[in-house]
Amino acid sequence: MTPQPSMPSTPRWGLFQLELRGPAGGNPFVGVTLGARFEHDGRTVQVQGFYDGDGIYRVRFMPDAPGPWRYVTESNCPDLGGRTGAFQCTAPEPGHHGPVRVADTFHFAYADGTPYTPVGTTAYAWIHQDEDLQRETLATLAGGPFNKLRMLLFPKDYTYCRNEPRLFPLEGRGPGAWDYARFNPAFFRHLEGRIEALGRLGIEADLILFHPYDRWGFSSMPAEADDRYLRYVVARLAAYRNVWWSLANEYDFLKTKTPADWDRFFQIVQQGDPYAHLRSIHNGVTHYDHAKPWVTHASIQHGDAPRPQELAHWREAYRKPVVIDENRYEGNLPYEWGCLPARELVHRFWLATVGGAYGGHSETYLHPQDRLWWCKGGVLRGESPPRLAFLRKILEEGPPVGFSPVSPYSARQRDDVYLYYFGNSQPAEWDFVLPEAITYNLQIIDPWAMTLSPAGTFRGTFRMLLPGKPYLAVRAIRVE
Amino acid sequence: MTPQPSMPSTPRWGLFQLELRGPAGGNPFVGVTLGARFEHDGRTVQVQGFYDGDGIYRVRFMPDAPGPWRYVTESNCPDLGGRTGAFQCTAPEPGHHGPVRVADTFHFAYADGTPYTPVGTTAYAWIHQDEDLQRETLATLAGGPFNKLRMLLFPKDYTYCRNEPRLFPLEGRGPGAWDYARFNPAFFRHLEGRIEALGRLGIEADLILFHPYDRWGFSSMPAEADDRYLRYVVARLAAYRNVWWSLANEYDFLKTKTPADWDRFFQIVQQGDPYAHLRSIHNGVTHYDHAKPWVTHASIQHGDAPRPQELAHWREAYRKPVVIDENRYEGNLPYEWGCLPARELVHRFWLATVGGAYGGHSETYLHPQDRLWWCKGGVLRGESPPRLAFLRKILEEGPPVGFSPVSPYSARQRDDVYLYYFGNSQPAEWDFVLPEAITYNLQIIDPWAMTLSPAGTFRGTFRMLLPGKPYLAVRAIRVE
Numbered sequence: 004m005t006p007q008p009s010m011p012s013t014p015r016w017g018l019f020q021l022e023l024r025g026p027a028g029g030n031p032f033v034g035v036t037l038g039a040r041f042e043h044d045g046r047t048v049q050v051q052g053f054y055d056g057d058g059i060y061r062v063r064f065m066p067d068a069p070g071p072w073r074y075v076t077e078s079n080c081p082d083l084g085g086r087t088g089a090f091q092c093t094a095p096e097p098g099h100h101g102p103v104r105v106a107d108t109f110h111f112a113y114a115d116g117t118p119y120t121p122v123g124t125t126a127y128a129w130i131h132q133d134e135d136l137q138r139e140t141l142a143t144l145a146g147g148p149f150n151k152l153r154m155l156l157f158p159k160d161y162t163y164c165r166n167e168p169r170l171f172p173l174e175g176r177g178p179g180a181w182d183y184a185r186f187n188p189a190f191f192r193h194l195e196g197r198i199e200a201l202g203r204l205g206i207e208a209d210l211i212l213f214h215p216y217d218r219w220g221f222s223s224m225p226a227e228a229d230d231r232y233l234r235y236v237v238a239r240l241a242a243y244r245n246v247w248w249s250l251a252n253e254y255d256f257l258k259t260k261t262p263a264d265w266d267r268f269f270q271i272v273q274q275g276d277p278y279a280h281l282r283s284i285h286n287g288v289t290h291y292d293h294a295k296p297w298v299t300h301a302s303i304q305h306g307d308a309p310r311p312q313e314l315a316h317w318r319e320a321y322r323k324p325v326v327i328d329e330n331r332y333e334g335n336l337p338y339e340w341g342c343l344p345a346r347e348l349v350h351r352f353w354l355a356t357v358g359g360a361y362g363g364h365s366e367t368y369l370h371p372q373d374r375l376w377w378c379k380g381g382v383l384r385g386e387s388p389p390r391l392a393f394l395r396k397i398l399e400e401g402p403p404v405g406f407s408p409v410s411p412y413s414a415r416q417r418d419d420v421y422l423y424y425f426g427n428s429q430p431a432e433w434d435f436v437l438p439e440a441i442t443y444n445l446q447i448i449d450p451w452a453m454t455l456s457p458a459g460t461f462r463g464t465f466r467m468l469l470p471g472k473p474y475l476a477v478r479a480i481r482v483e
Numbered sequence: 484m485t486p487q488p489s490m491p492s493t494p495r496w497g498l499f500q501l502e503l504r505g506p507a508g509g510n511p512f513v514g515v516t517l518g519a520r521f522e523h524d525g526r527t528v529q530v531q532g533f534y535d536g537d538g539i540y541r542v543r544f545m546p547d548a549p550g551p552w553r554y555v556t557e558s559n560c561p562d563l564g565g566r567t568g569a570f571q572c573t574a575p576e577p578g579h580h581g582p583v584r585v586a587d588t589f590h591f592a593y594a595d596g597t598p599y600t601p602v603g604t605t606a607y608a609w610i611h612q613d614e615d616l617q618r619e620t621l622a623t624l625a626g627g628p629f630n631k632l633r634m635l636l637f638p639k640d641y642t643y644c645r646n647e648p649r650l651f652p653l654e655g656r657g658p659g660a661w662d663y664a665r666f667n668p669a670f671f672r673h674l675e676g677r678i679e680a681l682g683r684l685g686i687e688a689d690l691i692l693f694h695p696y697d698r699w700g701f702s703s704m705p706a707e708a709d710d711r712y713l714r715y716v717v718a719r720l721a722a723y724r725n726v727w728w729s730l731a732n733e734y735d736f737l738k739t740k741t742p743a744d745w746d747r748f749f750q751i752v753q754q755g756d757p758y759a760h761l762r763s764i765h766n767g768v769t770h771y772d773h774a775k776p777w778v779t780h781a782s783i784q785h786g787d788a789p790r791p792q793e794l795a796h797w798r799e800a801y802r803k804p805v806v807i808d809e810n811r812y813e814g815n816l817p818y819e820w821g822c823l824p825a826r827e828l829v830h831r832f833w834l835a836t837v838g839g840a841y842g843g844h845s846e847t848y849l850h851p852q853d854r855l856w857w858c859k860g861g862v863l864r865g866e867s868p869p870r871l872a873f874l875r876k877i878l879e880e881g882p883p884v885g886f887s888p889v890s891p892y893s894a895r896q897r898d899d900v901y902l903y904y905f906g907n908s909q910p911a912e913w914d915f916v917l918p919e920a921i922t923y924n925l926q927i928i929d930p931w932a933m934t935l936s937p938a939g940t941f942r943g944t945f946r947m948l949l950p951g952k953p954y955l956a957v958r959a960i961r962v963e
């Protein structure tokens with residue numbers, strides 16, 4: 004096929020959307036099938052469409068290769084099937100690197116190869132708050148260090164988060180009277196707007212598909228409704244480059260589902276998503292077996308500061324990236340999960356880093372109107388975010404490769420950078436062991452004060468004086 | 484037997500010593516057997532004597548009951564056997580409560596029932612230093628918070644501790660030429676003087692019988708020599724009320740011994756000690772199975788801050804008191820085991836306390852003459868000892884019963900005292916759950932500032948404001 008001059012265009016990893024008119028009677032969410040095959044350079048990508056209400060059907064597609072693409076639709080409805088067309092995939096928009104993938108077993112990179120170093124936070128129910136608060140959340144994110152946001156699709160009913168949402172994902176008359184076979188397009192259009200807004204900020208939407216904090220009944224739908232919901236969500240959202248699938252928050256606290264349910268959910272998501280967005284599931288206490296083939300990375304809740312041997316165990320058990328998405332939160336709540344000092348949370352991020360893993364942030368300070376960032380978004384009041392920005396800068400300014408652990412105290416990026424983090428140790432001197440043939444500039448890093456102090460040029464094995472204070476790091480950077 | 488007016492007397496838990504003249508020729512350490520039966524009120528206690536050089540033989544005995552005791556010696560040497568005598572056991576000396584025993588499964592008490600709450604330190608090789616330094620060590624201990632000292636019998640060869648000792652426990656011409664069948668009475672008399680000096684300070688001597696830091700050959704003696712050494716040590720020292728038997732430091736790093744050796748050593752010590760002094764063994768990495776019947780308590784080395792679930796596991800696995808004798812040391816060494824900030828070590832003691840266990844201290848600050856307290860004794864330079872004194876006071880001023888864990892944050896002494904420790908959490912308020920029928924005075928404790936602040940009178944379930952700072956504790960004391 005030769006591209007036409009008038010052919011529409013879509014940037015690489017942008018969103019191509021086909022809008023079709025079709026039947027509005029009956030229940031199109033169930034009765035009408037719609038899909039499309041997109042072809043480029045001898046390759047075919049099969050995608051699912053969805054009904055968007057008012058007789059409108061859509062097919063969305065994220066092209067991953069520049070050049071001409073053509074498509075043909077398929078449907079059990081003659082009005083919708085057999086439509087053909089083409090578009091030109093152009094260069095990505097500035098700053099767009101594609102969806103995030105696993106790289107080098109334990110790390111991440113965007114589709115174009117640019118390393119992605121997750122520095123995540125949560126504002127679980129932010130899309131269910133009033134519009135002003137959602138705008139405030141986006142403004143906060145725009146000025147913050149975070150490049151991943153964990154967020155719930157269903158509304159949340161939990162301490163400090165009892166307000167009724169404006170929109171629900173299902174049609175019906177509320178709890179006990181949902182129509183499990185009819186989705187609410189207005190809800191999803193709103194959600195998509197939020198995902199797009201995050202995308203504009205360079206933030207991955209780590210979208211949580213099930214959770215136990217529920218008074219509306221979404222956590223206890225029939226299996227058929229669960230499955231239909233997943234297929235609909237994936238059909239609508241998979242073409243957004245910045246979507247990650249988090250099957251659940253605290254899956255093991257969701258007593259309405261069995262292990263077999265979770266396995267099936269993973270497979271439905273995997274089969275419906277031609278782009279293979281990242282997939283994981285977050286535990287309450289017991290890890291899901293992240294070694295299963297449909298899991299791309301381990302999303303872990305862990306109450307304590309991670310120990311090197313724990314991180315090593317998880318890396319080896321799963322052979323996948325390890326993200327401690329919940330390691331308790333900075334705050335002052337009367338609950339053990341929400342009252343960490345900022346210093347301790349920053350400490351945990353650094354421990355994760357030298358363990359070859361990634362930390363996770365959120366914030367839970369008591370507020371007179373219960374505006375806790377962790378759940379509702381809004382503004383950040385804590386002291387950790389600037390320190391996490393400092394850490395992210397250190398991670399991102401290194402070579403394009405993740406950290407591999409060397410010892411309980413240290414990790415390296417090939418032989419280019421060695422990073423030591425002494426945590427709650429306060430050595431006044433230390434024996435460093437670096438490659439004999441390479442010269443390094445050493446820096447003493449204070450992760451809390453956010454300072455980098457030159458400490459001299461070294462090679463091989465040497466003893467170096469240190470400040471004898473806890474929570475310091477040392478970075479050795481190869482002299483070119 | 485009617486006590487005679489001229490009968491010698493020994494205080495309860497004091498040391499009665501019988502000195503006998505016997506053969507000095509041949510090798511009396513091996514060739515001559517000596518023991519005695521001590522009788523009181525229809526009960527017989529069998530003890531072993533020992534050769535002390537120069538034709539002097541001794542039998543030592545610690546009476547545990549007041550009133551008249553009589554004895555008769557037994558020997559394969561006519562000069563030594565069949566000697567009889569008697570003494571009157573009088574009231575204990577002021578402040579002497581007898582040897583420490585296990586109490587209430589997980590805790591300790593002196594023989595007279597007085598609770599013993601271990602706050603231990605180490606000065607492993609202090610008896611092998613020059614006399615001035617030993618005197619300095621005793622002076623430091625006299626002014627410090629410690630009531631237990633872990634100390635090696637054999638000299639120590641390790642980083643910062645390379646000096647040659649003045650006395651060795653064996654006769655011979657040094658490494659490779661020890662006479663394993665001849666002990667050096669001068670060494671043991673010196674050791675005994677040190678144990679007595681500790682006893683005068685109210686400090687338990689947690690005597691370590693084997694260890695791997697050795698350049699002299701004491702860690703690789705033949706089995707027969709090991710066994711003879713143990714029998715000799717126990718015969719000499721068991722009558723000292725403040726002796727504990729620690730079979731080893733880092734037993735699993737001592738590759739010359741097998742698990743069966745350790746089991747045998749325990750049994751030799753147990754059989755030779757009629758007073759059943761406390762017995763344990765300290766690990767490098769792998770715990771000895773402290774559930775074995777000859778172990779009285781778990782002596783644990785653990786690198787990290789203890790987690791509540793770890794402490795609970797150890798308590799349940801062993802059903803014995805848990806003492807984290809080594810939880811890293813306060814100091815600034817270039818080794819991970821010796822560079823904890825004082826604040827972290829104090830934190831670990833408090834974690835152990837609310838976990839129903841006991842912490843352990845030592846100190847390893849770099850010193851120009853390598854005078855590190857941890858190994859050589861001398862003076863303490865750190866910041867933790869006053870805080871440990873503060874903790875010990877809190878532990879000792881409560882009711883005479885140990886703490887039982889209630890939650891990961893709290894423990895209680897019956898319903899008399901509830902102790903909460905929030906560690907690296909900083910709640911600004913907390914929900915307390917106390918018995919409904921009892922009124923409590925609450926105090927906020929700052930373990931670092933060493934302050935106790937009244938926080939009001941409460942009962943039942945209530946929410947109380949807290950300072951929102953980490954490393955604080957709360958104590959609820961029953962109002963009489």
